[in-house]
Amino acid sequence: MKKKIIIPTIVCMLLALMAAPSGVMAADDIGQFNKLAETDFAYGDFMTREDFCVAVSKIFLGGSGKGGDLPFADTEEINPESVPYLYALYEMGVLKGIPDEDGVLFMLPESGIIRQEAITLLARALSISGATDYVLPFEDSDLVAPYAYGYIAWFAENGVVVGYPDGYLRPISDINAGELASLTMKTLDYNRRSNVTVTAVAGTGSRGLVNGAADDARFTLPGGVVCDKDGSVIVFDTYSNAIRVIKSGKVETLTGIASGTDDKGFLRGSYLDETLKKALLNRPAGGVYNSENDLVFADSANNVIRFIKDGSVYTFSGTTAGFKDGSRETAKFNSPTALAIDKNGDIYVADTLNNCIRKVDKEGKASTIAGKPDNEGFADGAASSAMFRAPSGIAVSADGKVIYVSDTGNHKIRKIENGQVSTVAGLTTETDDEGYPLGGFGDGVADTAMFNLPMGIILVDGVLFVADSGNNAIRAVTESGTVITVAGNGEPGDASGSGAEAVFSAPGGLCYRDGILYVADTLSNKIKAVHIDVDSFKH
Numbered sequence: 001m002k003k004k005i006i007i008p009t010i011v012c013m014l015l016a017l018m019a020a021p022s023g024v025m026a027a028d029d030i031g032q033f034n035k036l037a038e039t040d041f042a043y044g045d046f047m048t049r050e051d052f053c054v055a056v057s058k059i060f061l062g063g064s065g066k067g068g069d070l071p072f073a074d075t076e077e078i079n080p081e082s083v084p085y086l087y088a089l090y091e092m093g094v095l096k097g098i099p100d101e102d103g104v105l106f107m108l109p110e111s112g113i114i115r116q117e118a119i120t121l122l123a124r125a126l127s128i129s130g131a132t133d134y135v136l137p138f139e140d141s142d143l144v145a146p147y148a149y150g151y152i153a154w155f156a157e158n159g160v161v162v163g164y165p166d167g168y169l170r171p172i173s174d175i176n177a178g179e180l181a182s183l184t185m186k187t188l189d190y191n192r193r194s195n196v197t198v199t200a201v202a203g204t205g206s207r208g209l210v211n212g213a214a215d216d217a218r219f220t221l222p223g224g225v226v227c228d229k230d231g232s233v234i235v236f237d238t239y240s241n242a243i244r245v246i247k248s249g250k251v252e253t254l255t256g257i258a259s260g261t262d263d264k265g266f267l268r269g270s271y272l273d274e275t276l277k278k279a280l281l282n283r284p285a286g287g288v289y290n291s292e293n294d295l296v297f298a299d300s301a302n303n304v305i306r307f308i309k310d311g312s313v314y315t316f317s318g319t320t321a322g323f324k325d326g327s328r329e330t331a332k333f334n335s336p337t338a339l340a341i342d343k344n345g346d347i348y349v350a351d352t353l354n355n356c357i358r359k360v361d362k363e364g365k366a367s368t369i370a371g372k373p374d375n376e377g378f379a380d381g382a383a384s385s386a387m388f389r390a391p392s393g394i395a396v397s398a399d400g401k402v403i404y405v406s407d408t409g410n411h412k413i414r415k416i417e418n419g420q421v422s423t424v425a426g427l428t429t430e431t432d433d434e435g436y437p438l439g440g441f442g443d444g445v446a447d448t449a450m451f452n453l454p455m456g457i458i459l460v461d462g463v464l465f466v467a468d469s470g471n472n473a474i475r476a477v478t479e480s481g482t483v484i485t486v487a488g489n490g491e492p493g494d495a496s497g498s499g500a501e502a503v504f505s506a507p508g509g510l511c512y513r514d515g516i517l518y519v520a521d522t523l524s525n526k527i528k529a530v531h532i533d534v535d536s537f538k539h
Helices: 011-016 029-037 049-061 080-091 115-125 146-157 177-194
Strands: 197-202 224-227 233-237 242-247 250-255 284-289 295-299 304-309 312-317 336-341 347-351 356-360 366-371 393-396 402-407 412-417 420-425 454-460 463-468 473-477 483-487 507-513 516-521 526-531
Touching: 029 049, 029 177, 049 080, 049 115, 049 177, 115 146, 115 177, 177 483, 224 284, 224 516, 233 284, 233 516, 295 336, 295 347, 304 336, 336 454, 347 366, 347 393, 347 402, 393 463, 402 454, 402 463, 412 454, 454 516, 463 507, 463 516, 473 507
Parallel strands: 224 507, 284 336, 336 393, 393 454, 454 507
Antiparallel strands: 197 526, 224 233, 233 242, 242 250, 284 295, 295 304, 304 312, 336 347, 347 356, 356 366, 393 402, 402 412, 412 420, 454 463, 463 473, 473 483, 507 516, 516 526
């Protein structure tokens, strides 16, 4: 089969993203809802008021609470196991009951729930007070009850409630389990993303190699970032052939000089081990710090792993482009893109154009962990027979037992554990004219969620954060395999704001420190900060 080169280094793929289709939208709201609510409803099932309220309590309040006596006349009809969950909603004013003509409150636990009641309950669970000056855009807005109007207006204004294609909301119609699940997941997604803030750290957006104040600095297609212990952020400024440092609001060049440009107008890279002021690099793409605080990095177009120690740049492993395991003086890589390191100091390499995952020990000796060189494709199973397609992101668990891979060309997140390769998340349903998989964009459970050219990946307290480059978004994969969009809306561009408002352009490498996910926003030529509460993305 003809070999399709997806990433000559990095730029060919990134430039292609401008025109790349994001594929079909895939989502399994009922599956995601069932996981979080510990239920097993099918899409068309009838869900009682009690079922729905218990699910909302579990999903938004995280547990059953201390419990107490419910003030409803029909409490005896409620499953005793549900009472603590319902009381948690009652205590915070979410569940208020339905009064009869004498003012007696009823729960009606076995009845269904209509659309405006469900929206109201979800809004109260988020402590939303409701919009007071917003006119509902639906054809049947006159059917919305006064108690629900403000909540529906607020959700409509913020894009959570959009109504049907015919312009109707149908506020007083009963809804089934699937529709309730979809409404709940949209509400949960909005809540998570509204608590995320994205800001620009450095870069004007224009290409170049300019140091100085962070707002005035320039980068050229930065591919990776790593967080230094001293509080700075190291940037692998890939197409400037330089490694840059952001610290205290300023940008400086750590190493890498270049003269002249290539036929595409980019600075021409080269290869020279020397002092920081004289060393030459060629498309540095990503790196890590080792236990001795040496910066180890993938010099992708030189096809080697290099490191910085005591003011100089050295080659750690690799010779010329190709594939070969062995000593540091004989090993060969082919466009290595990303590195990860375990507690023992072993370095794992996303050897992109060899379609392999490699390991380099402390002596620089290279070995193959998984994948078949010169054989791109997709196959889970034994590591020696598993197949990847241009892997370009890698992370390792703290104990070193699990390696996570952004399998970029397959649009999947994979893992290597106990000598076996398996798929963590990602579904492809279409292929291009040459038979290669196309990506898509969809949150949900692992086997239905979709990615488009995922690149950077990092494991933070059990959550995998992924730079989903082709979707211009930052995604999260929970331990249970649920995929969540953290920030970005799928469209390319450059904007700060909340997670829902922020816009990226082919985000690449990631690093994390103290509640901030730093992003090399490659095609924006900027470094951005995503301020997150990791706990909110664990479930």
